[in-house]
Amino acid sequence: MPSNIDSPIAYFCAEFAIDSKIPTYAGGLGVLAGDLMKGAAEVDFPLIGIGLLYKGKYFNQKITEEGLQVEENAGYDPETSLTLRRVTVKGKPLNIEIELDEKFYVTAYQIRLGERTLLYLLTTDIEENSDVWRVALDSDYCCGADVELRQQMILGLGGVRLLKSIGVNPSFYHFNEGRPCFAAWEIAKLLMIDLKINFEAALLAAKQKIVYTNHTLQESGNLIYDLDLVKSYAEKYSRFVKVKPEILIKDGVEEDKKGFGITRFALSVSKKASAVSKLHFEFCKDYWKEFDWTYVTNGVHFGTWQREKFRGGSIGDAEIWDYHAKLKDSLLREVIERTGYGYDTKKLVIGWARRIADYKRFEGIFENVERLKQIIKNDGRPIQILMAGKAHVGDRYGIESIRRIIELMKGELSGNAIFVPNYDLELARKMVAGVDVWLNTPVVGKEACGTSGMKALANGVINLTTNDGWVSEVDLTSCGWIIDDNNLSGSFCDIVEREIGQIFFERDKDGLPLNWINRMRKSIELSKRFDIREVLNQYKQKLYL
Secondary structure, three states, X not given: OOOOOXXXXXXXXXXXXXXXXXXXXXXXXXXXXHHHHHHXXXXXXXXXXXXEOOOOOOOEEEEOOOOXXXXXXXXXXXXXXXXXXXXXXXXXXXXXXXXXXXEEEEEEEEEEOOOOEEEEEEEOOOOOOOHXXXXXXXXXXXXXXXXXXXXXXXXXXXXXXXXXXXXXXXXXXXXXXXXXXXXXXXXXXXXXXXXXXXXXXXXXXXXXXXXXXXXXXXXXXXXEEEHHHHHHHHHHXXXXXXXXXXXXXXXXXXXXXXXXXXXXXXXXXXXXXXXOOHHHHHHHHHHOOOOOEEEOOOOEOXXXXXXXXXXXXXXXXXXXXXXXXXXXXXXXXXXXXXXXXXXXXXXXXXXXXXXXXXXXXXXXXXXXXXXXXXXXXXXXXXXXXXXXXXXXXOOHHHHHHHHHHHHHHHOOOOOOEEEOOOOOHHHHHHHHHHOOXXXXXXXXXXXXXXXXXXXXXXXXXXXXXXXXXXXXXXXXOOOEEEOOOOOHHHHHHHHHHHHHHHHHHOOOOOOOOHHHHHHXXXXXXXXXXXXXXXXXXXXXXXXXX
């Protein structure tokens, strides 16, 4: 497909991270989607994002004196935003009518990122709706299966109807993860009308216009719902397409005949499926053998994540080290503002920050606390550990993990370890540039791609990571270290004590760590492989054709 296509790509995703204060993201999925939108705007690619405008009921993370995570309301009001604009038709707000258990309305706000790159965020929090629909988007990923399905109906059905209402006829619909899957019903309904064919024929025709990207093999991203619950929504929708509800849901029925899988349904109604790294691709092919897979390794938006001095021309050793020191100072100020605690930026600073889930092994390096304590409190080579991340609402394991680690940081590791609360885009941007080492500890095969390490690379921050996701596609020998997946804590301590600490604190006559700076340069050079604009090019070549 030529790059100057007339019809846009409709990019459906349950999260978009565009602005730190707009509560429309929870983790890497939203950050990737936001980066793709910004990259498309830079190259004037016609990409129309369709997402959900959550109200952020549990968006802000607070930490109590006991170290427990408490979720607070972001208090976000789109009507007061300078970023969002209400979608109107002839000067009146556009309200899209949908009827399921009752009639309700979906309205939208718009963010214009470029001339042909726009993001629409859908909401049902308007006076015309009953409370059951007004509260459906209070928060992302919470509140039970029925609320989750309501969110997915708003995204899928509402998104397609929005595009129809504003006169957009996409060349492809890209389902970024499984939650937008019910858009297939509405796409098929439009084709029924346009082509004057029955629903089953229309769904086959719709398949030629739908592509899908899987972002994780974890259950949380491949939800399976009670079949009767999904069937109850199908029954309400079926009368509009004149088929039995079983026809609407058959492509998502799991082998046990009791569950409906949004991933299985999205795969079944898509022409092509993509994974987000080569390693993830191999797992996807093995897990969902009957579908047509390819892969496009994720990337990052350099304009957002890479500091300006690292883009482009040459930079001297002293200049690169001085600039890195300034970025460390900037992060320090942010940490003090958020926690009240500071540290000496001349220490080797190791950062870990991402959504907290069991497979990411938030507690992984703390298995042998005594050895860790000896290493980080070494007077000659002092180390500062910074950690940040949120557990999903109701994730008792994640919340308890945070409490345990904060207890260690207040006790045995006091003075050399800080947990920084309320991890968001603003903190992430400062951390990936303001630490010396970026720590990544997922169980190999569990992190589909992981892009935080790419952002660190782009700023000359050295990766210390298990060999998962994007890392398995590159050679980090000259610019990073690989942790033994089967001996996480021991391997981490060995590498930090015997290699990282020695290289970082080794100085020439001018006080510069030349070996370390060389690794920084090679990291920045390697990061060029992961430009989000190349992701878009790969989508064009592998999906949008």
